[in-house]
Amino acid sequence: xxxxxxxxxxxxxxxxxxxxxxxxxxxxxxxxxxxxxxxxxxxxxxxxxxxxxxxxxxxxxxxxxxxxxxxxxxxxxxxxxxxxxxxxxxxxxxxxxxxxxxxxxxxxxxxxxxxxxxxxxxxxxxxxxxxxxxxxxxxxxxxxxxxxxxxxxxxxxxxxxxxxxxxx
Amino acid sequence: xxxxxxxxxxxxxxxxxxxxxxxxxxxxxxxxxxxxxxxxxxxxxxxxxxxxxxxxxxxxxxxxxxxxxxxxxxxxxxxxxxxxxxxxxxxxxxxxxxxxxxxxxxxxxxxxxxxxxxxxxxxxxxxxxxxxxxxxxxxxxxxxxxxxxxxxxxxxxxxxxxxxxxxxxxxxxxxxxxxxxxxxxxxxxxxxxxxxxxxxxxxxx
Numbered sequence: 001x002x003x004x005x006x007x008x009x010x011x012x013x014x015x016x017x018x019x020x021x022x023x024x025x026x027x028x029x030x031x032x033x034x035x036x037x038x039x040x041x042x043x044x045x046x047x048x049x050x051x052x053x054x055x056x057x058x059x060x061x062x063x064x065x066x067x068x069x070x071x072x073x074x075x076x077x078x079x080x081x082x083x084x085x086x087x088x089x090x091x092x093x094x095x096x097x098x099x100x101x102x103x104x105x106x107x108x109x110x111x112x113x114x115x116x117x118x119x120x121x122x123x124x125x126x127x128x129x130x131x132x133x134x135x136x137x138x139x140x141x142x143x144x145x146x147x148x149x150x151x152x153x154x155x156x157x158x159x160x161x162x163x164x165x166x167x168x
Numbered sequence: 169x170x171x172x173x174x175x176x177x178x179x180x181x182x183x184x185x186x187x188x189x190x191x192x193x194x195x196x197x198x199x200x201x202x203x204x205x206x207x208x209x210x211x212x213x214x215x216x217x218x219x220x221x222x223x224x225x226x227x228x229x230x231x232x233x234x235x236x237x238x239x240x241x242x243x244x245x246x247x248x249x250x251x252x253x254x255x256x257x258x259x260x261x262x263x264x265x266x267x268x269x270x271x272x273x274x275x276x277x278x279x280x281x282x283x284x285x286x287x288x289x290x291x292x293x294x295x296x297x298x299x300x301x302x303x304x305x306x307x308x309x310x311x312x313x314x315x316x317x318x319x320x321x322x323x324x325x326x327x328x329x330x331x332x333x334x335x336x337x338x339x340x341x342x343x344x345x346x347x348x349x350x351x352x353x354x355x356x357x358x359x360x361x362x363x364x365x366x367x368x369x370x371x372x373x
Contacts (some may be wrong), residue, residue: 021222021225021226044225046225046250046254047250047253048250049246049247049249049250050246050247052214052215052244053214053215053217053218053244053246053247053250054218055215055218056212056214056215056216056217056218056219056221056222056244056247057218057219057221057222057225057250058222059215059218059219059222060188060218060219060220060221060222060223060224060225060226061222061223061225061226062222062226063208063219063222063223063226063350063353063354063357063365064222064223064225064226064227064357064365065226065227065357065361065363065364065365066226068222082212083212083215086211086212087210087211087212087215087219090211090212090346091211091346091347091349091350092347092350093350094367149367150370
């Protein structure tokens with residue numbers, strides 16, 4: 001059984017990377033991660049109605065000096081493609097895209113979504129890293145945040161159920 | 169009412185507020201009325217209200233004004249409940265509703281068939297959302313928005329049509345691309361805030 005402290009480790013890594021502004025849209029598999037975000041009083045946490053607005057909100061927060069991250073499912077990543085292209089990429093906005101990887105190996109019910117996720121990330125020219133092991137959380141999340149700032153672009157971390165404390 | 173006349177009044181009333189403008193004519197008109205580094209021109213239809221909200225949340229002591237349009241607000245209508253939920257008191261959204269996709273071929277938007285953007289905003293939970301009935305009323309609503317220190321939306325039913333389209337098309341071009349616009353805007357905010365906004369560059373090697 002996978003250790004279920006992944007969500008806590010992810011939030012700690014985000015904080016260490018300087019993240020202080022989070023926009024999110026829930027998925028049941030993000031429940032523990034979003035609860036861990038809510039435990040951090042100093043993190044601004046905006047719950048979205050649709051992920052594309054979140055790219056705009058994170059952009060505004062970045063312009064105002066914050067370090068933003070958006071937490072969403074990969075369906076939400078697909079919802080946000082235009083904003084990622086014509087705002088985040090167009091304006092050189094760094095942000096962490098923390099994406100629950102529905103339809104990843106071993107999952108049931110989301111294989112179509114899972115199959116298009118990485119090709120769409122590549123199509124947008126976004127760097128991404130798949131996170132499946134708790135002992136890789138710190139280095140991956142902090143490394144992705146550094147890369148986002150250095151490349152002045154969004155960088156994605158695909159979160160498998162294993163690191164979300166949700167693998168049965 | 170002409171959007172241009174409203175924007176001239178806005179320029180008189182909003183002081184040094186940071187302005188995020190929507191795609192299309194409003195940006196060109198605003199740029200000709202109040203040029204400068206305190207303006208950011210959005211390039212994604214619909215995202216002005218979201219970018220302005222994020223900025224308002226990040227800088228709670230600074231006034232932020234969004235210049236939005238009907239096509240844009242309709243596209244990001246699901247942003248209205250988010251806006252109402254966060255309720256940033258330092259944000260005013262001006263919505264110019266001409267009933268057409270002015271910059272995208274002049275075809276009708278749903279507001280021309282009766283969709284009421286201020287009613288939608290109110291239903292989403294935005295308490296202060298009103299239509300301006302005249303230029304004087306627009307000025308009064310702007311002054312009210314400034315003094316109440318609460319999230320405010322002001323709608324204007326603005327003039328539309330080919331002639332109007334031609335008028336704003338003749339306005340001066342933008343001098344900067346998106347990236348330069350962003351950096352100038354952020355440097356402008358850095359000066360106002362007296363602190364660094366743009367992340368430091370990497371190591372000196």
